[in-house]
Amino acid sequence: MSTDSVPTSGASVAGADSPGPAPAPSTTTGQDMPRSVSVLVFMRDRGIFVLWGLLIVAFAFWCSPYFFKVDNAILIANAAALTALFAAGVGIGIMTGVLDLSLPGTAAVASCVCGWVLTHGHATWLGLAAGLGAGVVVGLVNGLITIRGFNPIIVTIGTLSVLSGLAAVIAGGYTFPGLTQLEFMGTHRYLKVGDSFSGIPAPVFIVAAVFIVGTVFLTRTRDGIRLMAVGANAEAVRRAGIHADRYRVLGFVISGVLGALGGLVATANVTEANPNASPAIIFTALTAVALAGVALTGGRGSLPRVLVGALILATISNGLTIRGIQPYWATVCTGALLLGSLAFERVLQTAVSERLMAANLSVHQKKV
Amino acid sequence: MTTTGTPALDLQGIEMHYGFVRALDGIDIHVNAGEVVALLGDNGAGKSTLLKVMSGAHRPSGGTIRVRGEEKSFHAPSDAADAGIQMVYQDLSLVEPQDIAINLNLGQEKLRRGPLGWLGFVDRKEMRRSSEKELDRLGVRTAPMTRPVEMLSGGQRQVVALARSAIRVNGESQGILLLDEPTAALGYEQTKNVEALIRRMADQGIAIVVVTHDLPLCYEVADRIVILNRGKKVADLAAAGADRDHIVGWITGSRPSMFETAGA
Numbered sequence: 367m368s369t370d371s372v373p374t375s376g377a378s379v380a381g382a383d384s385p386g387p388a389p390a391p392s393t394t395t396g397q398d399m400p401r402s403v404s405v406l407v408f409m410r411d412r413g414i415f416v417l418w419g420l421l422i423v424a425f426a427f428w429c430s431p432y433f434f435k436v437d438n439a440i441l442i443a444n445a446a447a448l449t450a451l452f453a454a455g456v457g458i459g460i461m462t463g464v465l466d467l468s469l470p471g472t473a474a475v476a477s478c479v480c481g482w483v484l485t486h487g488h489a490t491w492l493g494l495a496a497g498l499g500a501g502v503v504v505g506l507v508n509g510l511i512t513i514r515g516f517n518p519i520i521v522t523i524g525t526l527s528v529l530s531g532l533a534a535v536i537a538g539g540y541t542f543p544g545l546t547q548l549e550f551m552g553t554h555r556y557l558k559v560g561d562s563f564s565g566i567p568a569p570v571f572i573v574a575a576v577f578i579v580g581t582v583f584l585t586r587t588r589d590g591i592r593l594m595a596v597g598a599n600a601e602a603v604r605r606a607g608i609h610a611d612r613y614r615v616l617g618f619v620i621s622g623v624l625g626a627l628g629g630l631v632a633t634a635n636v637t638e639a640n641p642n643a644s645p646a647i648i649f650t651a652l653t654a655v656a657l658a659g660v661a662l663t664g665g666r667g668s669l670p671r672v673l674v675g676a677l678i679l680a681t682i683s684n685g686l687t688i689r690g691i692q693p694y695w696a697t698v699c700t701g702a703l704l705l706g707s708l709a710f711e712r713v714l715q716t717a718v719s720e721r722l723m724a725a726n727l728s729v730h731q732k733k734v
Numbered sequence: 735m736t737t738t739g740t741p742a743l744d745l746q747g748i749e750m751h752y753g754f755v756r757a758l759d760g761i762d763i764h765v766n767a768g769e770v771v772a773l774l775g776d777n778g779a780g781k782s783t784l785l786k787v788m789s790g791a792h793r794p795s796g797g798t799i800r801v802r803g804e805e806k807s808f809h810a811p812s813d814a815a816d817a818g819i820q821m822v823y824q825d826l827s828l829v830e831p832q833d834i835a836i837n838l839n840l841g842q843e844k845l846r847r848g849p850l851g852w853l854g855f856v857d858r859k860e861m862r863r864s865s866e867k868e869l870d871r872l873g874v875r876t877a878p879m880t881r882p883v884e885m886l887s888g889g890q891r892q893v894v895a896l897a898r899s900a901i902r903v904n905g906e907s908q909g910i911l912l913l914d915e916p917t918a919a920l921g922y923e924q925t926k927n928v929e930a931l932i933r934r935m936a937d938q939g940i941a942i943v944v945v946t947h948d949l950p951l952c953y954e955v956a957d958r959i960v961i962l963n964r965g966k967k968v969a970d971l972a973a974a975g976a977d978r979d980h981i982v983g984w985i986t987g988s989r990p991s992m993f994e995t996a997g998a
Contacts, residue, residue: 586856586858588855588856594831595829595836599829599830601827605823606827608841665829665830718885
């Protein structure tokens with residue numbers, strides 16, 4: 367963002383008081399931001415919600431009468447669930463200043479660890495705990511290597527490779543099939559109402575819980591706020607007397623746990639633990655994150671937007687499928703949408719900075 | 735302007751060697767509570783090194799540092815911070831996407847009372863209120879506390895960075911503030927505002943060291959001017975009535991040191 371705009375032009379001085387006496391202290395604190403800026407900022411922060419709304423309206427007409435149905439909404443939510451979990455992992459990583467590419471490997475290892483524990487006759491909770499624990503360990507390793515001053519992208523590419531190999535080692539080259547114990551968090555539906563409502567699939571609840579807890583954590587708690595601050599300017603946080611490195615590791619751990627959770631949910635869906643780490647996961651997740659306008663420079667972004675990003679991907683592919691359009695057109699659409707959103711954001715950004723520059727000239731006197 | 739006999743910060747015989755290079759050569763410098771000392775010198779004169787010694791980022795090769803009469807040795811910037819010394823870096827060290835209140839409170843966030851506080855929930859309202867109060871006390875009004883720093887002008891950011899340090903040192907009985915080129919990136923009017931703020935902070939009893947290239951700034955805010963040349967202190971004089979040509983002469987080295995006879 368190019369707002370370190372220092373309006374030094376002669377015009378601003380001429381328009382202000384003469385240099386001698388300091389300008390009279392003004393006590394007004396009110397609206398010194400022009401309305402147009404507020405609108406633009408709103409569009410930047412909430413634009414994706416508007417976009418999703420427009421998509422839904424468009425599909426509701428275009429794919430009438432099949433699209434705008436409760437059942438279809440649940441289908442979309444369920445389809446978005448996995449992407450959303452991984453997107454949360456990638457998103458939190460990026461917001462805290464690390465791009466964790468090892469997520470597919472983490473997911474594969476978590477699901478294989480869980481599969482191994484379950485096929486050896488242990489309790490379901492133990493399997494899940496072991497899977498999530500694997501995620502924590504992966505996050506710790508990623509984090510502890512990265513804070514030694516290595517590039518997180520390279521480090522996590524390395525761990526991705528190690529992890530996908532390890533997952534195959536754990537599974538002995540095969541898969542762990544028949545994990546029906548996990549059905550309760552896979553295809554099972556809850557809140558069923560007679561015949562009229564078939565219930566909501568388990569992954570939707572998991573996603574809802576993750577995003578609510580994550581959003582509250584990042585915006586309302588001390589550690590969450592510091593985590594975001596580390597993403598924006600780790601050096602500033604360090605100078606404020608905070609152990610910035612610990613928060614970077616924490617970012618990796620959260621990312622790892624979410625990756626593991628995604629792997630477990632995927633395993634539960636198909637009741638089979640598969641050691642194949644699919645890199646496609648990370649790219650779909652990244653698409654959702656980028657669509658949500660999470661800047662890769664870190665420190666910015668919000669989880670609700672990431673969720674909507676994942677939902678948009680699912681909505682597009684669902685709507686096109688209903689119309690009987692080939693699925694590869696869906697990826698073309700999301701790609702085009704992503705590029706469009708980039709252009710949109712650029713336009714908004716420049717508009718905001720221009721207006722702010724103009725506004726800062728007029729708010730000068732209020733500073734003293 | 736001096737309020738006590740013992741200086742807030744007193745450095746004696748500071749030496750700093752990098753290999754064969756002598757960056758600082760027996761520097762004596764002190765600053766009293768409520769006093770603004772401007773540290774001048776050409777590039778490479780040792781200003782930044784001296785400031786880093788004061789802020790604890792560098793350990794001097796020799797010499798003593800006294801804070802309010804007590805001898806200290808700083809191993810890290812946090813030691814200096816504990817002693818009530820705050821540095822405002824030239825890059826300001828602000829977290830741009832976060833709002834003013836968070837930036838002012840970073841590292842000492844206020845938690846909510848009760849169970850939510852135990853879970854680490856912050857009290858944004860309270861932080862806003864106290865930030866506003868602190869800024870009022872410093873006599874600055876920048877923008878609403880909820881405004882992200884990235885939406886502030888350069889001058890407003892500088893004010894936020896200064897205010898943050900001022901708030902931090904005010905917890906001490908007499909704080910010490912080190913400013914690195916506070917007006918380097920600012921326009922005329924913004925510079926005036928920052929000057930006024932520096933003066934007000936000094937009037938509240940904070941001892942301030944300003945490193946700058948900006949001679950008008952010195953005359954405007956400084957009580958005393960200290961000039962370094964090639965790692966040596968060549969002048970230490972009251973700002974009021976100091977001859978501009980003499981100062982420039984000391985900075986460039988064309989004028990012999992005030993201390994030549996004493997030092998030899």
